[in-house]
Amino acid sequence: MTKPTPLQPLPRAQDLANRAFSTLERFLHVEAFSGVVLLIAAAIAIIWANSPAADSYHHLWHTPLTFGVGNWISSQSLHFWINDGLMTVFFLVVGMEIRREIHEGALSSLRLAALPLSAAVGGVMVPALVYLGFNHNGIQSQGWAVPTATDIAFAVGVLALLGRSIPSNVRVFLLALAIIDDIVAVLIIAIFYSGGLDYSGFLIAGVGIAMVLGMQWIGIGSAYAYILPGAVLWLGLLQTGAHPTLAGVVLGLMTPVLATRTRERPLDVVANAVKDLQAHASGSAVDPHHLAQPIKQMRHAQRDLLPPVSRVQIALHPWVAFGIMPIFALANAGVTLNGIDLSANGSMLVMIGVLAALVLGKPLGIIGVSWLVVRLGWCTLPPGVTWAGVCLVGLLAGIGFTMSIFIATLAFSDANLLGAAKLGVLIASLSAAILGLTWGYFYAKGRRS
Numbered sequence: 001m002t003k004p005t006p007l008q009p010l011p012r013a014q015d016l017a018n019r020a021f022s023t024l025e026r027f028l029h030v031e032a033f034s035g036v037v038l039l040i041a042a043a044i045a046i047i048w049a050n051s052p053a054a055d056s057y058h059h060l061w062h063t064p065l066t067f068g069v070g071n072w073i074s075s076q077s078l079h080f081w082i083n084d085g086l087m088t089v090f091f092l093v094v095g096m097e098i099r100r101e102i103h104e105g106a107l108s109s110l111r112l113a114a115l116p117l118s119a120a121v122g123g124v125m126v127p128a129l130v131y132l133g134f135n136h137n138g139i140q141s142q143g144w145a146v147p148t149a150t151d152i153a154f155a156v157g158v159l160a161l162l163g164r165s166i167p168s169n170v171r172v173f174l175l176a177l178a179i180i181d182d183i184v185a186v187l188i189i190a191i192f193y194s195g196g197l198d199y200s201g202f203l204i205a206g207v208g209i210a211m212v213l214g215m216q217w218i219g220i221g222s223a224y225a226y227i228l229p230g231a232v233l234w235l236g237l238l239q240t241g242a243h244p245t246l247a248g249v250v251l252g253l254m255t256p257v258l259a260t261r262t263r264e265r266p267l268d269v270v271a272n273a274v275k276d277l278q279a280h281a282s283g284s285a286v287d288p289h290h291l292a293q294p295i296k297q298m299r300h301a302q303r304d305l306l307p308p309v310s311r312v313q314i315a316l317h318p319w320v321a322f323g324i325m326p327i328f329a330l331a332n333a334g335v336t337l338n339g340i341d342l343s344a345n346g347s348m349l350v351m352i353g354v355l356a357a358l359v360l361g362k363p364l365g366i367i368g369v370s371w372l373v374v375r376l377g378w379c380t381l382p383p384g385v386t387w388a389g390v391c392l393v394g395l396l397a398g399i400g401f402t403m404s405i406f407i408a409t410l411a412f413s414d415a416n417l418l419g420a421a422k423l424g425v426l427i428a429s430l431s432a433a434i435l436g437l438t439w440g441y442f443y444a445k446g447r448r449s
Helices: 012-028 031-049 054-061 078-104 110-134 139-143 152-160 168-192 200-217 223-240 246-254 266-281 288-305 308-332 347-375 387-396 401-411 415-448
Strands: 064-069 072-077
Touching: 031 054, 031 152, 031 308, 054 078, 064 078, 072 078, 078 152, 078 168, 078 223, 078 246, 078 308, 110 168, 110 347, 110 387, 139 347, 139 401, 139 415, 152 168, 152 308, 152 387, 152 401, 152 415, 168 246, 168 387, 168 401, 200 223, 200 246, 223 246, 223 308, 308 401, 347 387, 347 401, 347 415, 387 415, 401 415
Parallel strands: none
Antiparallel strands: 064 072
C-alpha cells in the first residue's frame, strides 16, 4: 500500500495568501455579504450624485464606449453597456435558477407555478390603479406604469441580508414574481411607451435560438461556445426595441437541467485519468506532454459531472454578485434631488402616487391576489412558504428603483414631473426595503423560536 506523501511546508507569505484567498472565497458565496456590497454601492451613488462632484457622476456614465468588428461598429454610453449588456448576465443567472426550480423545485408543477404568475399580475395591476387614483387626469396619468415593476437586483439583495433563516422557496417566489412583472413592464414599454416593435429583429433572435438548440442537439457542453449565439439573440432583441437583457432570461430558461450524456461515466473518466497521472508522475523524469492528456480528460469529466444549469450558475455567481450588481447599482442609484419643485402643478401628486403605489399597492396586489387564488383552490403555497413569507415578498416587491426610473424617463418629458417621479421611486424603494427588513427580522425570529 502506497503511503501518502507528507505535506510540504509553504513559505509564510504564500501560506498567509492562501488563507486570505480561502476566506475571500467563502465570503463570495455568502448572499448576505453580497447584499451589503450592493447597498453600499447604491449609497455611494446617491451621495455622489448629490455632492459638489455630481457633474462628474453623470459625465462618467454618459462616456461613450465603442465596440466594433469589421464594418459593424456600435458606440453607446457606458450606462447603456451596463444596463443592457452586463445585466444580461444577471438575468441569465436568474433565468437558470428559475429553470432549475421549474424542473425539480417549487415551480415544478403548474399548480405551484400559478401562484407567482397570479401574484405578479396583482402586483402590476393594483399599483397602476393606486397611481391613477392620485393622477387620473392630465399629463400626470402617463406615469401609471412607473410603479409596476420590481427591481430584482435590489429586492434579492435586501432579502439576502436576512440570511439563511428565510426559506429558499421564499427567494424563488420573489425571483419568479419579479421576473414576471419585469417582463410585463417591458411589454408595457413596447406597447404604450414606444412606436412599436421592429419585427425584423425577431428573425435575428430566432437565428440565435436556433443556434443554441442546434449546439445542444449535437452535445456541445462548453459554456463558452454559447457566447456567440447568445450575442446574436441579444442583438435581435435589441433591434426589436424590447429590452435586450431578456436574452439572458431566454438563454437561462433554455439551459439543460440534465448532465450531458457521455459514453463513459464522468467518475470513471476521472479515476482512469488519476491512474494515468500517477503512472506518469512516478517516473524519474516527468514529461509535461504525457500529463496534458489525462488532465484534459479530468477537466472535461469535471464539466460533465454537473448539469449545465447548475455548473454555469455556480461559476457566474461571484461575478454577478460582486461585480455586475454593484456596478449596476452605482450607475443607476444616483438620483439627483436638486431642482425638484413639488409645488409646481401636479408634481406632488406624482410623487405621492408613485410612493403609495409601490409601498401600499404592491403588497396589497401581491398578497390579495395570492390569497384569492389559493382560497379558490387554483394553486397552493410552495413548501415552506407561509402567509408571513408572502407578506415579506409583497413588501420587498415595492422596491421598484431601476425599471421604475427608466419608465419614468419615458413617461414624462417635463423635467420637474420626472424629478418628482424619481423622488417618489427613491423614497418608496427605501421605505419598502426598511419595511421588508423589519418584517423579515420578526418573521425569521419567529421561525427560529
